[in-house]
Amino acid sequence: MASMFSTSEMSNIASTLLSTYASFAGTLMLLRSMARELIPEQLRSYFFSLFHYLFTPPSTDLTLVINESSGVSSNEVYNAADLYLATKISPKTERLKLSKTERQKNFAISIEKDEEVVDIFEGIELKWRYNCIEPREKHSAEKKFFELSFNKKFKDKIVDFYLPHVLARAKQIKEESKVVKIYNRDCPRGDDDTGIWGSMNLEHPATFDTVAMDSELKKMIIDDLERFVRRREFYKKVGKAWKRGYLLYGPPGTGKSSLIAAMANYLKFDIYDLELASIYSNSDLRNVLLSTTNRSIIVIEDIDCSIQVQDRENGLESDNSNRRLTLSGILNFIDGLWSSCGDEKIIVFTTNHKDRLDPALLRPGRMDVHINLSYCTVDAFRILASNYLDISNRDHPLFGEIESLIQSTEVTPAEVAEELMRSEDADLALQGLVNFIKHKRSKCHKNEEEVAEIEEANSFKSGNEEKEISVTRKRRSGVRIATRRRPGKGGTKDRLGRSAKMFFH
Numbered sequence: 001m002a003s004m005f006s007t008s009e010m011s012n013i014a015s016t017l018l019s020t021y022a023s024f025a026g027t028l029m030l031l032r033s034m035a036r037e038l039i040p041e042q043l044r045s046y047f048f049s050l051f052h053y054l055f056t057p058p059s060t061d062l063t064l065v066i067n068e069s070s071g072v073s074s075n076e077v078y079n080a081a082d083l084y085l086a087t088k089i090s091p092k093t094e095r096l097k098l099s100k101t102e103r104q105k106n107f108a109i110s111i112e113k114d115e116e117v118v119d120i121f122e123g124i125e126l127k128w129r130y131n132c133i134e135p136r137e138k139h140s141a142e143k144k145f146f147e148l149s150f151n152k153k154f155k156d157k158i159v160d161f162y163l164p165h166v167l168a169r170a171k172q173i174k175e176e177s178k179v180v181k182i183y184n185r186d187c188p189r190g191d192d193d194t195g196i197w198g199s200m201n202l203e204h205p206a207t208f209d210t211v212a213m214d215s216e217l218k219k220m221i222i223d224d225l226e227r228f229v230r231r232r233e234f235y236k237k238v239g240k241a242w243k244r245g246y247l248l249y250g251p252p253g254t255g256k257s258s259l260i261a262a263m264a265n266y267l268k269f270d271i272y273d274l275e276l277a278s279i280y281s282n283s284d285l286r287n288v289l290l291s292t293t294n295r296s297i298i299v300i301e302d303i304d305c306s307i308q309v310q311d312r313e314n315g316l317e318s319d320n321s322n323r324r325l326t327l328s329g330i331l332n333f334i335d336g337l338w339s340s341c342g343d344e345k346i347i348v349f350t351t352n353h354k355d356r357l358d359p360a361l362l363r364p365g366r367m368d369v370h371i372n373l374s375y376c377t378v379d380a381f382r383i384l385a386s387n388y389l390d391i392s393n394r395d396h397p398l399f400g401e402i403e404s405l406i407q408s409t410e411v412t413p414a415e416v417a418e419e420l421m422r423s424e425d426a427d428l429a430l431q432g433l434v435n436f437i438k439h440k441r442s443k444c445h446k447n448e449e450e451v452a453e454i455e456e457a458n459s460f461k462s463g464n465e466e467k468e469i470s471v472t473r474k475r476r477s478g479v480r481i482a483t484r485r486r487p488g489k490g491g492t493k494d495r496l497g498r499s500a501k502m503f504f505h
């Protein structure tokens with residue numbers, strides 16, 4: 001096609017266009033600099049935002065910012081997200097934070113700055129991002145926060161269901177990884193200890209699997225604990241403090257302390273070992289108890305020895321002063337005052353001599369559950385044999401003999417356990433146990449004869465009822481074993497004359 005313009009005409013047109021553009025650009029620059037001078041900064045940025053708003057397509061996403069702290073207190077959602085997201089790490093994640101303190105059992109893993117984690121909740125995609133902004137000033141703290149982004153239309157669902165799910169899951173993770181601690185006033189104080197208690201990790205390995213006792217009794221205890229922890233609303237409804245008291249009684253070596261450790265390990269509750277000997281007054285007791293945390297077990301071992309639990313009529317109750325520790329101080333705490341000491345607490349008293357306890361301590365409402373841990377039963381022996389020697393079938397030739405010996409002799413689980421530990425060879429260990437029980441049994445018979453003699457001698461004296469006497473009682477298999485008790489007190493039955501291993505008030 002022939003050109004409409006000659007070459008010289010074309011170059012004229014080009015130079016005209018160029019000079020026109022130059023003068024236009026010059027005019028624009030002039031206008032801009034005039035606008036900069038004439039239009040105030042605020043108005044200009046307003047126009048800029050308006051322009052941006054009108055010509056940028058609207059975002060469908062919503063981002064929630066979850067700061068590390070809300071005001072002075074820490075933000076529960078932030079802490080929960082930190083734990084929760086550690087379980088959502090995907091193969092795409094490139095950097096993670098890892099830590100472990102001396103007391104922690106496992107490594108703590110969390111996501112690192114600028115990492116993104118994608119979570120799916122009921123088909124909705126959510127993006128979490130962890131941000132950490134360095135402080136501008138030297139001494140101020142860095143600002144840490146999570147950003148949670150998702151489609152706007154799911155806002156209600158995320159706030160009403162997803163975030164509560166994150167909180168619940170985080171609580172579960174925390175409980176699973178919790179290291180149970182034992183607090184004692186004499187323990188050296190660790191970094192994370194506050195108040196008057198020092199603590200260390202509870203290394204006691206006892207669990208409900210290892211504690212040897214009747215399986216029915218064990219089940220009742222576990223059921224009772226589970227009912228207690230899930231009844232927050234019930235306790236609120238009936239206006240009762242959310243506490244439960246257990247009295248464990250029985251001879252030494254029958255598993256009272258082991259049971260407490262098993263309870264703590266099962267519930268993941270810390271233990272506060274309260275030695276009454278180190279407490280000098282009721283107000284001291286109150287302060288000590290007020291400084292215990294929720295979800296804990298307060299233990300007072302050997303309650304009959306640790307305080308002179310004297311009859312109320314002996315004047316201790318009339319001593320209202322807070323200057324000394326009295327039985328009524330302890331009872332007040334059990335009855336009512338401990339409702340001001342937080343929630344979800346268990347108190348356990350142990351004693352070898354229930355019959356020596358003041359009736360005021362045994363009255364209904366004081367200790368909710370009384371548990372009798374007694375001499376080794378056949379059921380308990382089977383558990384010990386399985387745990388110590390890995391013998392789970394009952395076919396060992398010595399089982400029959402041992403079981404009948406156990407039924408007729410007062411032998412504690414601690415004694416049985418000690419015998420079973422003597423050898424790794426099951427035959428040797430079980431034979432050792434047979435010899436031990438036989439030896440003990442013959443000693444018992446000897447004592448029985450001696451006691452019978454004393455009894456006979458006593459019967460010749462003028463029948464003084466108040467004097468300590470010996471009685472014989474029938475045990476499980478019918479072998480008569482002598483025990484000593486004061487007339488009118490405890491014995492093997494509870495206060496109400498029931499002989500159950502566990503009863504509730």
Ligand SMILES: Nc1ncnc2c1ncn2[C@@H]1O[C@H](COP(=O)(O)OP(=O)(O)OP(=O)(O)O)[C@@H](O)[C@H]1O
Pocket residue numbers: 210211212213250251252253254255256257258259352380413414415417
């Ligand atoms: N029921 C049991 N099941 C398993 N092991 C037991 C049991 N009873 C005792 N033992 C063993 O005996 C040891 C001592 O038991 P534990 O300290 O629990 O007895 P206790 O009833 O608290 O005694 P005490 O009245 O002297 O405080 C335990 O470490 C454990 O090895």
Ligand SMILES: [Mg+2]
Pocket residue numbers: 256257258301350
């Ligand atoms: Mg004990």
